[in-house]
Amino acid sequence: MNNSLPKVATPVGPAGTASSRVFDNLRKDLVGGRFVAGEKLAINALKEHYQVGLSPLREALNKLAAYGLLVQENQRGFRVPKLSREELDDIAHMRLEMEGMALERAIANGDSLWEADLLAAAHRLKRADITLDKGEEWERLHTQFHRTLVAPCGSVWLLRFIEQLHDQFDRYRRLGPKMPTIRQELDEQHHQLVELALQRDAKAARELMDDHIHKSYEVALKRYQEHA
Amino acid sequence: MNNSLPKVATPVGPAGTASSRVFDNLRKDLVGGRFVAGEKLAINALKEHYQVGLSPLREALNKLAAYGLLVQENQRGFRVPKLSREELDDIAHMRLEMEGMALERAIANGDSLWEADLLAAAHRLKRADITLDKGEEWERLHTQFHRTLVAPCGSVWLLRFIEQLHDQFDRYRRLGPKMPTIRQELDEQHHQLVELALQRDAKAARELMDDHIHKSYEVALKRYQEHA
DNA sequence: TTAGACAAGATAATCGATTTTTTAACCTAC
DNA sequence: GTAGGTTAAAAAATCGATTATCTTGTCTAA
Numbered sequence: 286m287n288n289s290l291p292k293v294a295t296p297v298g299p300a301g302t303a304s305s306r307v308f309d310n311l312r313k314d315l316v317g318g319r320f321v322a323g324e325k326l327a328i329n330a331l332k333e334h335y336q337v338g339l340s341p342l343r344e345a346l347n348k349l350a351a352y353g354l355l356v357q358e359n360q361r362g363f364r365v366p367k368l369s370r371e372e373l374d375d376i377a378h379m380r381l382e383m384e385g386m387a388l389e390r391a392i393a394n395g396d397s398l399w400e401a402d403l404l405a406a407a408h409r410l411k412r413a414d415i416t417l418d419k420g421e422e423w424e425r426l427h428t429q430f431h432r433t434l435v436a437p438c439g440s441v442w443l444l445r446f447i448e449q450l451h452d453q454f455d456r457y458r459r460l461g462p463k464m465p466t467i468r469q470e471l472d473e474q475h476h477q478l479v480e481l482a483l484q485r486d487a488k489a490a491r492e493l494m495d496d497h498i499h500k501s502y503e504v505a506l507k508r509y510q511e512h513a
Numbered sequence: 514m515n516n517s518l519p520k521v522a523t524p525v526g527p528a529g530t531a532s533s534r535v536f537d538n539l540r541k542d543l544v545g546g547r548f549v550a551g552e553k554l555a556i557n558a559l560k561e562h563y564q565v566g567l568s569p570l571r572e573a574l575n576k577l578a579a580y581g582l583l584v585q586e587n588q589r590g591f592r593v594p595k596l597s598r599e600e601l602d603d604i605a606h607m608r609l610e611m612e613g614m615a616l617e618r619a620i621a622n623g624d625s626l627w628e629a630d631l632l633a634a635a636h637r638l639k640r641a642d643i644t645l646d647k648g649e650e651w652e653r654l655h656t657q658f659h660r661t662l663v664a665p666c667g668s669v670w671l672l673r674f675i676e677q678l679h680d681q682f683d684r685y686r687r688l689g690p691k692m693p694t695i696r697q698e699l700d701e702q703h704h705q706l707v708e709l710a711l712q713r714d715a716k717a718a719r720e721l722m723d724d725h726i727h728k729s730y731e732v733a734l735k736r737y738q739e740h741a
Numbered sequence: 742t743t744a745g746a747c748a749a750g751a752t753a754a755t756c757g758a759t760t761t762t763t764t765a766a767c768c769t770a771c
Numbered sequence: 772g773t774a775g776g777t778t779a780a781a782a783a784a785t786c787g788a789t790t791a792t793c794t795t796g797t798c799t800a801a
Contacts, residue, residue: 301754301792304754329782339755339756343568344572347532348575349579351577351579359533360529360762361782362782362784386610440606445581529762530785532784532785556753566786567786568786572784588791590752
């Protein structure tokens, strides 16, 4: 086969449409706390910032509103949702229920490929942590680790909800700077979770997951309270 | 006060923006089965059908995609999601977990205003059924009843997920024509649910809710299997 | 025949400009 | 001073047209 002129290529292109690109970037920035909660978005400024036209930008904003990372009010644009203690409690509580459920099911269903993925994800996460990266890459790997952990739970909708809750939770967790002490503790738990998962100890794994979410919750709460 | 020239009025107008109007209509039509699963949407045809311009229509489509009632593929538009036995099972299973949880919490939290709302919602639903309405109104009241039942569960996110699951579930349930026999049975359960809720019998209520969802699931499954 | 190339038509995505609505500032009458 | 009203500016929503991409049918060469 002659490959002098690769037909379509773009095998790992930076995604197709302007709309999807700005959606990804906005989502990252909203979750990462680069907007202040309650703020009204200045669409023209966003247009410049993300270097897109009005139409793709508005389409991205609409998607984010349906996803819950923005609030849309008829005729008066888009806002970043407010933060509240009540909502943080709600999100954490839902994470407890849903990730616990998902983890138990994943441990029941996961095959050996899953075990390998899990070890790999945990290892990548640990290395990124050692590297003391600026954080963005650690966040990506952290998300990926938790995603992998529950991936074989067997429910597409459960995974979808969990992902949504993570994004919401991270709006609180990522309000402030890193807290090295507790972070170490949480990192330790990641590895323990892998071990328990490999041992197929669903009960212990769920208890540890509960504790993990509890500790994360305390971090998020502290940051929320210290925030303003 | 002189009311010769009512200034702004529109106190209960048919919603503000073209985008939100077409979103509501499309959502209703998608849930009600007026599109065939897997179908690719012809945007120009929709523009005519819903009498809107391209921009508000696309914004609505984007929101519906983020919500899960449409699938968006880069550069090739929007499709109605396929139906599958696996997904129906998933949705039903998630409904069991989440509505059960919500009902228990609602029974723990609900006040006397809730009791009144619940009785009212159940009564309206029963009357609509007697009227043998074309169905659209019954559907609205049915949704409203289930929403009321779990409303005071205390979790905004749980309610949000349940609503999303209902929309998805209804894509299956509303595939075919009504089934009067089983419908009667399900209607009966609505009233029993109210009774158990008023008695604050969380355990029995949850069991009945499980059964209710199971029966609905069987209806939906049958319709899915008979469908094509 | 059939895989690949090509062109024409259809559709999706985006842009630039217009229309509509809200917001803010100012004014006036009580 | 303050409620109500007017208007100018700003912002949101929408439109009409353009650009980019995909799809389909046809043709050619092996």
